[in-house]
Amino acid sequence: xxxxxxxxxxxxxxxxxxxxxxxxxxxxxxxxxxxxxxxxxxxxxxxxxxxxxxxxxxxxxxxxxxxxxxxxxxxxxxxxxxxxxxxxxxxxxxxxxxxxxxxxxxxxxxxxxxxxxxxxxxxxxxxxxxxxxxxxxxxxxxxxxxxxxxxxxxxxxxxxxxxxxxxxxxxxxxxxxxxxxxxxxxxxxxxxxxxxxxxxxxxxxxxxxxxxxxxxxxxxxxxxxxxxxxxxxxxxxxxxxxxxxxxxxxxxxxxxxxxxxxxxxxxxxxxxxxxxxxxxxxxxxxxxxxxxxxxxxxxxxxxxxxxxxxxxxxxxxxxxxxxxxxxxxxxxxxx
Amino acid sequence: xxxxxxxxxxxxxxxxxxxxxxxxxxxxxxxxxxxxxxxxxxxxxxxxxxxxxxxxxxxxxxxxxxxxxxxxxxxxxxxxxxxxxxxxxxxxxxxxxxxxxxxxxxxxxxxxxxxxxxxxxxxxxxxxxxxxxxxxxxxxxxxxxxxxxxxxxxxxxxxxxxxxxxxxxxxxxxxxxxxxxxxxxxxxxxxxxxxxxxxxxxxxxxxxxxxxxxxxxxxxxxxxxxxxxxxxxxxxxxxxxxxxxxxxxxxxxxxxxxxxxxxxxxxxxxxxxxxxxxxxxxxxxxxxxxxxxxxxxxxxxxxxxxxxxx
Numbered sequence: 001x002x003x004x005x006x007x008x009x010x011x012x013x014x015x016x017x018x019x020x021x022x023x024x025x026x027x028x029x030x031x032x033x034x035x036x037x038x039x040x041x042x043x044x045x046x047x048x049x050x051x052x053x054x055x056x057x058x059x060x061x062x063x064x065x066x067x068x069x070x071x072x073x074x075x076x077x078x079x080x081x082x083x084x085x086x087x088x089x090x091x092x093x094x095x096x097x098x099x100x101x102x103x104x105x106x107x108x109x110x111x112x113x114x115x116x117x118x119x120x121x122x123x124x125x126x127x128x129x130x131x132x133x134x135x136x137x138x139x140x141x142x143x144x145x146x147x148x149x150x151x152x153x154x155x156x157x158x159x160x161x162x163x164x165x166x167x168x169x170x171x172x173x174x175x176x177x178x179x180x181x182x183x184x185x186x187x188x189x190x191x192x193x194x195x196x197x198x199x200x201x202x203x204x205x206x207x208x209x210x211x212x213x214x215x216x217x218x219x220x221x222x223x224x225x226x227x228x229x230x231x232x233x234x235x236x237x238x239x240x241x242x243x244x245x246x247x248x249x250x251x252x253x254x255x256x257x258x259x260x261x262x263x264x265x266x267x268x269x270x271x272x273x274x275x276x277x278x279x280x281x282x283x284x285x286x287x288x289x290x291x292x293x294x295x296x297x298x299x300x301x302x303x304x305x306x307x308x309x310x311x312x313x314x315x316x317x318x319x320x321x322x323x324x325x326x327x328x329x330x331x332x333x334x335x
Numbered sequence: 336x337x338x339x340x341x342x343x344x345x346x347x348x349x350x351x352x353x354x355x356x357x358x359x360x361x362x363x364x365x366x367x368x369x370x371x372x373x374x375x376x377x378x379x380x381x382x383x384x385x386x387x388x389x390x391x392x393x394x395x396x397x398x399x400x401x402x403x404x405x406x407x408x409x410x411x412x413x414x415x416x417x418x419x420x421x422x423x424x425x426x427x428x429x430x431x432x433x434x435x436x437x438x439x440x441x442x443x444x445x446x447x448x449x450x451x452x453x454x455x456x457x458x459x460x461x462x463x464x465x466x467x468x469x470x471x472x473x474x475x476x477x478x479x480x481x482x483x484x485x486x487x488x489x490x491x492x493x494x495x496x497x498x499x500x501x502x503x504x505x506x507x508x509x510x511x512x513x514x515x516x517x518x519x520x521x522x523x524x525x526x527x528x529x530x531x532x533x534x535x536x537x538x539x540x541x542x543x544x545x546x547x548x549x550x551x552x553x554x555x556x557x558x559x560x561x562x563x564x565x566x567x568x569x570x571x572x573x574x575x576x577x578x579x580x581x582x583x584x585x586x587x588x589x590x591x592x593x594x595x596x597x598x599x600x601x602x603x604x605x606x607x608x609x610x611x612x613x614x615x616x617x618x619x620x621x622x623x624x625x626x627x628x629x630x631x632x633x634x635x636x637x638x639x640x641x642x643x644x645x
Contacts, residue, residue: 093544096542101541104541110535112535
């Protein structure tokens with residue numbers, strides 16, 4: 001149970017989501033009982049290593065998991081009170097792109113290389129807003145201008161390969177926001193871009209989602225990105241959320257040893273240079289054989305017998321702060 | 336205000352885009368320019384153009400009625416005439432003008448080439464794309480059916496089919512289409528199989544597009560170049576198959592001229608009057624060559640990502 005699951009102002013309420021993939025080597029539990037809420041206008045960060053289940057979580061919310069081999073085994077995804085997981089395909093298609101839209105990692109692959117930008121932009125508008133050709137085109141131009149693409153009207157007739165990487169991602173953002181969604185799932189929206197472009201894209205996203213009061217689930221492995229964007233942060237490890245807290249607390253008072261480890265492994269400019277960057281020993285678990293007890297215990301410096309045998313529940317450790325650790329660990333110099 | 340900030344950020348990238356440079360002129364202008372540069376393709380295109388024009392304007396171009404048996408079209412011994420100033424390409428065994436028959440023969444080849452191929456493409460693309468996109472048992476059934484069709488000996492199958500029905504132009508077109516959709520189906524199957532895993536398909540689902548919509552509007556455009564290329568190359572094959580069927584006597588029936596039945600009729604005279612066989616033979620070779628050259632060039636040119644034409 002998350003902190004404010006019963007909050008009236010909840011936009012998205014994910015309860016105990018479980019997604020599994022069958023592979024030749026056995027069943028992979030990519031998302032293992034994940035629960036969280038997103039409130040209107042809020043930007044929530046979902047961070048974790050590669051393979052921790054971040055992207056699968058986002059795809060599961062929209063029921064975009066390729067099936068087979070994937071399957072959403074359990075849970076509820078309540079969007080404005082309706083469970084997306086039990087909705088008919090027809091009703092779900094009405095929500096996809098309209099109320100909830102997605103921004104993918106690589107704009108080169110998520111834009112269709114054979115179609116002009118205009119086609120790709122007006123598609124969702126025609127589908128959901130029932131706009132005519134003319135009106136859809138005007139709206140597309142307006143959106144391109146909002147995301148900062150110069151001579152938007154002219155560029156509508158270009159193909160994706162005629163744009164640079166950053167421009168392409170602006171187009172993707174424009175498409176995602178064009179139907180005025182209440183929630184945007186952004187799956188590593190800046191990972192494929194270089195650092196300066198990254199900052200610009202994040203600026204565009206931040207200002208536009210603030211302007212339209214859009215909620216964002218920002219998925220990333222980059223702590224720098226969430227630090228600048230998100231009010232609340234979820235930390236994911238091996239398919240489970242191990243810590244949830246407001247941004248300041250995650251960065252200055254983390255309670256889960258995995259979060260602490262993550263923070264210590266980020267190079268910092270504002271402190272004296274250490275001899276070596278610290279790392280988290282070992283590597284993320286093979287999801288076909290998740291360790292017994294706490295999934296993090298093989299890599300945790302504080303692991304005890306309790307950790308090896310009992311799965312720690314996600315429990316409150318402060319106001320608005322949840323951590324899935326048996327122990328009340330101190331800040332331990334992580335800040 | 337918001338817009339200004341975003342625009343300032345964008346300036347740097349705009350400069351970058353400008354540096355990359357947009358090619359001059361429209362897509363078609365560039366296609367044309369590339370065609371002129373490639374001499375072999377240009378040669379092929381000209382042959383194809385000539386072939387199409389001849390087929391359309393045969394009644395205007397032909398000096399005589401192709402079916403008229405001229406009394407002055409045979410020698411005193413009743414043999415066909417060699418090319419001369421009156422009958423430019425000579426006459427056949429019934430005293431008909433060979434040039435006129437050759438020009439009218441192009442009509443049959445063009446009609447069969449376009450319709451049989453078009454039909455084969457429609458069947459092939461539908462089967463291949465449906466199988467790949469649906470997957471599961473649908474794919475198994477459709478693709479095994481394709482395998483079975485491919486296993487038939489083509490000419491034997493065609494002869495059997497036409498023997499059951501009757502040798503008419505419509506039946507020839509249907510038979511050729513039934514025989515030649517399989518290759519297309521396999522190629523399209525493979526392409527859609529890989530295309531449907533691409534992220535833009537997922538993105539299409541994410542904006543709420545249905546399965547059919549995704550297949551038709553997002554995946555099909557990727558297949559157009561392949562379809563155009565294989566249709567062009569297919570015309571060459573189809574012209575040959577029609578000639579072969581007509582040659583063995585189950586194709587286009589005399590007196591309607593087709594290049595295949597002209598060669599068939601020339602069989603008994605090829606020692607004494609080789610031109611009767613030579614000219615339709617040259618027509619077939621040139622047409623097939625033209626379509627092949629054009630098809631090869633189209634294959635190299637039509638991929639917008641690799642050729643950067645678009």
